[in-house]
Amino acid sequence: MNLLNNFSKNKTEDSLQPSRRKFLIGAVNSALVMAFAPLTMSLTASASEVIKQNGFSPSIWFEINTLGEITVHVARCEMGQHVGTALAQIVAEELGANWDDIRVEHASSDPKWGFVMTGGSWSVFQMYKPLSQAGAAGRITLIEAGAKLLGVAPKSCDLKDSKVISGNKSVTFAEIIKQGKFDRTFTPEEMNKLPIKSPDKRHTIGFDRLALDVPPKTNGKAVYGIDVELEGMVYARPIIPPTRYGSKVLSVDDSNAKQIKGYLGYEILKDQSNWIEGWVSVIAESYHSAIKASDAIKVSYKSGDTTNVSEQDIIEEGRKLVNTKSAGVLFVNDGDIDKAFDSAASTLDATYITHTAMHFQMEPLNALAEFKDGVWHIHCGNQSHSLTLPAVAKALGVSDDSVIVHQYYLGGGFGRRAYGDYAIPAALTAKQYGKPVKLIFTRPDDAKFDQARSASVQKVSAAINDKNELVGYEHNISAGWPTLSMAPGFMPKGIDNTGNFDPFSTSGSDHWYTIANNRVRTINNPLAQKTFTPGWLRSVGPGWISFGAESFIDEVAHELKKDPVEMRLAMLDGKGKNSGHHPQSVHGAKRLKFVLENCKKAANWGQKLPKNEGLGIATSFGQEREMPTWIACAAHVAVNPTSGEITVKKIFMTIDCGTVVHPDSALAQIEGSILWGVSLALHEGTEVRDGNYVATNFHNYTPLRMNNMPEMDINFVESKEFPVGLGEPGVIAVAPAIANAVFNATGIRLRELPMKPEHIRQQSKQA
Amino acid sequence: MIEFNLNGKAVRIDAPDDTPLLWVIRDEFGLKGTKFGCGIAMCGACTVHLDGAAVRSCSMPISMAQGKNVSTIEGFEGKHPLQEAWIEEQVPQCGYCQSGQIMQAATLLEQNGSPTDEEISAHMSANICRCMAYPRIKKAIKSAAEKSNSAVNVYDPASSVEG
Numbered sequence: 001m002n003l004l005n006n007f008s009k010n011k012t013e014d015s016l017q018p019s020r021r022k023f024l025i026g027a028v029n030s031a032l033v034m035a036f037a038p039l040t041m042s043l044t045a046s047a048s049e050v051i052k053q054n055g056f057s058p059s060i061w062f063e064i065n066t067l068g069e070i071t072v073h074v075a076r077c078e079m080g081q082h083v084g085t086a087l088a089q090i091v092a093e094e095l096g097a098n099w100d101d102i103r104v105e106h107a108s109s110d111p112k113w114g115f116v117m118t119g120g121s122w123s124v125f126q127m128y129k130p131l132s133q134a135g136a137a138g139r140i141t142l143i144e145a146g147a148k149l150l151g152v153a154p155k156s157c158d159l160k161d162s163k164v165i166s167g168n169k170s171v172t173f174a175e176i177i178k179q180g181k182f183d184r185t186f187t188p189e190e191m192n193k194l195p196i197k198s199p200d201k202r203h204t205i206g207f208d209r210l211a212l213d214v215p216p217k218t219n220g221k222a223v224y225g226i227d228v229e230l231e232g233m234v235y236a237r238p239i240i241p242p243t244r245y246g247s248k249v250l251s252v253d254d255s256n257a258k259q260i261k262g263y264l265g266y267e268i269l270k271d272q273s274n275w276i277e278g279w280v281s282v283i284a285e286s287y288h289s290a291i292k293a294s295d296a297i298k299v300s301y302k303s304g305d306t307t308n309v310s311e312q313d314i315i316e317e318g319r320k321l322v323n324t325k326s327a328g329v330l331f332v333n334d335g336d337i338d339k340a341f342d343s344a345a346s347t348l349d350a351t352y353i354t355h356t357a358m359h360f361q362m363e364p365l366n367a368l369a370e371f372k373d374g375v376w377h378i379h380c381g382n383q384s385h386s387l388t389l390p391a392v393a394k395a396l397g398v399s400d401d402s403v404i405v406h407q408y409y410l411g412g413g414f415g416r417r418a419y420g421d422y423a424i425p426a427a428l429t430a431k432q433y434g435k436p437v438k439l440i441f442t443r444p445d446d447a448k449f450d451q452a453r454s455a456s457v458q459k460v461s462a463a464i465n466d467k468n469e470l471v472g473y474e475h476n477i478s479a480g481w482p483t484l485s486m487a488p489g490f491m492p493k494g495i496d497n498t499g500n501f502d503p504f505s506t507s508g509s510d511h512w513y514t515i516a517n518n519r520v521r522t523i524n525n526p527l528a529q530k531t532f533t534p535g536w537l538r539s540v541g542p543g544w545i546s547f548g549a550e551s552f553i554d555e556v557a558h559e560l561k562k563d564p565v566e567m568r569l570a571m572l573d574g575k576g577k578n579s580g581h582h583p584q585s586v587h588g589a590k591r592l593k594f595v596l597e598n599c600k601k602a603a604n605w606g607q608k609l610p611k612n613e614g615l616g617i618a619t620s621f622g623q624e625r626e627m628p629t630w631i632a633c634a635a636h637v638a639v640n641p642t643s644g645e646i647t648v649k650k651i652f653m654t655i656d657c658g659t660v661v662h663p664d665s666a667l668a669q670i671e672g673s674i675l676w677g678v679s680l681a682l683h684e685g686t687e688v689r690d691g692n693y694v695a696t697n698f699h700n701y702t703p704l705r706m707n708n709m710p711e712m713d714i715n716f717v718e719s720k721e722f723p724v725g726l727g728e729p730g731v732i733a734v735a736p737a738i739a740n741a742v743f744n745a746t747g748i749r750l751r752e753l754p755m756k757p758e759h760i761r762q763q764s765k766q767a
Numbered sequence: 768m769i770e771f772n773l774n775g776k777a778v779r780i781d782a783p784d785d786t787p788l789l790w791v792i793r794d795e796f797g798l799k800g801t802k803f804g805c806g807i808a809m810c811g812a813c814t815v816h817l818d819g820a821a822v823r824s825c826s827m828p829i830s831m832a833q834g835k836n837v838s839t840i841e842g843f844e845g846k847h848p849l850q851e852a853w854i855e856e857q858v859p860q861c862g863y864c865q866s867g868q869i870m871q872a873a874t875l876l877e878q879n880g881s882p883t884d885e886e887i888s889a890h891m892s893a894n895i896c897r898c899m900a901y902p903r904i905k906k907a908i909k910s911a912a913e914k915s916n917s918a919v920n921v922y923d924p925a926s927s928v929e930g
Contacts (some may be wrong), residue, residue: 220800364803411862
């Protein structure tokens with residue numbers, strides 16, 4: 001399964017895959033423009049003419065002007081990962097460009113970019129090859145033009161410091177652009193054959209550059225969606241109904257709001273897609289007035305049928321499902337699992353629960369919508385134009401081509417801004433009220449409309465043979481499925497053809513341990529699905545599935561009286577399906593073995609620790625088998641036996657993500673994601689009560705703060721292999737490493753996330 | 768009509784008394800560097816200085832700014848040692864909370880030129896960074912403190928008189 005391909009293949013092919021398009025290099029308005037054009041585009045004219053005639057219709061990947069400034073157009077959003085910097089580094093590498101000459105522009109919505117989603121930890125993995133090749137095509141073109149100007153053979157030339165150099169002669173890019181003529185086309189076949197710089201010659205990839213988005217984020221100048229204003233706009237705040245789906249407004253009484261200065265009125269929103277039902281939007285001259293007026297308005301509803309649903313109901317449903325034979329969809333089926341269990345000398349099973357977890361990104365949801373000259377303009381930070389734009393168009397009842405989504409910095413994404421449904425109430429209010437509308441969710445509104453990580457239940461079972469070996473491993477997983485609600489067309493079929501499943505609620509169970517008989521079933525929890533919109537939360541499925549998988553491997557090791565690290569190492573033999581393939585998973589499980597051995601050493605595994613302290617270890621392979629980020633994590637914890645409080649003293653992590661394009665950003669992502677892992681393991685989590693999330697604001701949803709920060713020891717493997725993803729994978733192994741450490745410290749096995757002091761206290765009492 | 772100084776400039780505003788200072792700064796005076804995060808003084812994204820003290824502007828009615836000095840991130844004009852340290856240490860990820868973090872950190876350095884790790888943690892735990900760039904926030908504060916201290920050592924006229 002390749003999630004990435006699966007995500008893109010459903011869209012128009014030509015616009016998607018750079019490998020299927022012609023690459024054009026031409027001079028337009030005295031700049032050198034490098035663009036991809038669909039194969040279908042007629043190329044009877046020269047490359048320059050095509051680019052000129054079509055304006056910016058082919059996707060312009062980068063351009064160089066007569067000042068020598070190189071602008072890289074990035075069809076990815078900036079939400080903290082400094083992705084623009086890393087992607088620009090890939091281009092700069094091939095071009096031999098001076099970093100000071102590099103600029104980045106973030107593209108707004110346009111179908112020409114193909115399917116765009118900043119998520120899944122995909123950006124560098126996905127763009128590395130096409131950007132390198134585009135840069136290589138630029139390099140060839142510049143060398144040809146530069147050689148001509150220098151009167152030398154192209155073969156004698158190299159690129160360095162934004163210059164074409166031959167012996168002691170050189171000419172700058174700026175000079176070349178001023179004097180050169182450019183008209184080149186590369187076919188997909190030619191592009192594929194272009195030589196990419198060998199790793200030992202790199203001058204930009206693998207070196208630190210100051211991230212381009214950092215300075216404006218230190219002086220208040222960075223513009224986020226919430227900062228955008230338009231002439232003549234009004235403010236709005238939504239009143240969100242009592243149930244996520246199926247509510248209907250019966251009446252609205254705004255008599256008390258009328259005395260509020262600046263109050264302009266309300267709209268009962270009419271969503272043609274029915275994504276939001278029973279919403280009222282309150283309009284005012286200022287946001288403060290909109291908040292006050294909405295608090296003063298009384299709305300009566302006919303509620304949907306989930307008003308009584310609780311967390312416990314959802315979990316009980318999940319428990320039932322994971323214990324129902326043949327429920328859900330078959331995802332892994334190696335060997336003969338039934339036979340393994342029938343002939344087992346002993347068996348072991350355990351059930352793991354993770355509770356509802358939320359995004360609480362710092363910038364509350366918001367969008368500004370304006371209808372101008374027949375086009376809807378939506379201004380908001382979002383992770384995916386490709387998911388957001390059609391959702392807004394459908395809600396408005398207009399075609400996709402009459403909506404443009406304008407991109408800004410995101411005050412956090414973490415998956416909440418992938419399906420930008422928060423733009424829907426803004427657009428509908430603007431449509432019904434007839435003015436540009438800036439609609440902002442208060443923090444409690446944002447929380448109420450969150451797409452939470454669904455509560456989950458997993459049951460894992462092991463069959464042990466008479467030689468004390470793990471020979472059968474069965475994993476049943478159940479949760480609400482984000483992809484089912486927000487992108488159902490992207491759900492692949494299970495291997496038994498019984499239905500489709502959400503890969504983002506399943507991946508992580510297809511581990512790289514060699515176990516002869518292995519079965520995984522993935523099961524949707526329909527009660528979660530109808531009570532709220534399950535969401536993609538940073539590290540998605542692997543973020544909670546690995547808690548079950550990696551805790552259970554530890555449980556099996558203890559049961560078999562084996563060292564949990566040694567047992568894992570023995571199963572990471574890189575044989576059969578775990579041998580990996582070129583380029584992204586080359587060497588397969590052996591790379592996971594390598595990071596585990598490295599982490600074992602770093603953490604001084606086996607050292608004697610004081611009473612009530614313990615080390616625990618876990619591994620992860622990132623977001624998906626087809627893009628494995630090899631990680632081992634060790635947690636050193638101290639548990640207070642009386643209060644049950646768990647303190648994470650130190651986290652050790654070893655990461656092999658192939659080539660590291662931008663080391664400092666890579667480190668920042670791992671630092672942040674380790675802390676996310678600790679936070680989700682110990683500090684976050686909420687529950688569903690009366691059909692809504694209990695958490696409403698930062699007083700009752702409490703992500704980790706600086707005073708809870710553990711020490712961190714982070715090691716990257718030096719590698720020249722294909723780069724994979726890094727935005728999420730660091731989260732995954734932290735929770736099971738902590739749970740395994742708690743067991744080693746206390747003998748208490750925690751099978752629930754978040755792990756709470758009362759869980760320790762309850763189990764100590766029972767013991 | 769409420770009058771106060773905003774980044775050293777006298778301003779006046781006709782807004783309901785209970786309007787949070789945050790919205791006045793952002794939407795009336797267009798200084799968007801101060802951010803809305805929670806509305807209940809729990810996250811620190813809206814931190815500004817009121818007569819030199821770090822306050823949460825989302826929960827501070829405009830009436831309380833009457834006659835006072837309010838300064839925001841824009842008032843530092845990119846010249847505060849913390850801002851330089853923030854770039855050097857590459858602190859921001861999404862960056863949304865960072866104006867508030869810098870404003871909060873600035874009041875720590877005002878009171879304590881060489882804070883310990885614990886003192887930094889205690890002071891900065893009032894602010895949430897959802898990207899959890901905490902290790903770098905801490906590092907940047909320490910490095911700004913060290914640089915300011917060495918600057919004082921070099922340029923302090925009193926010490927050169929004594930020396």
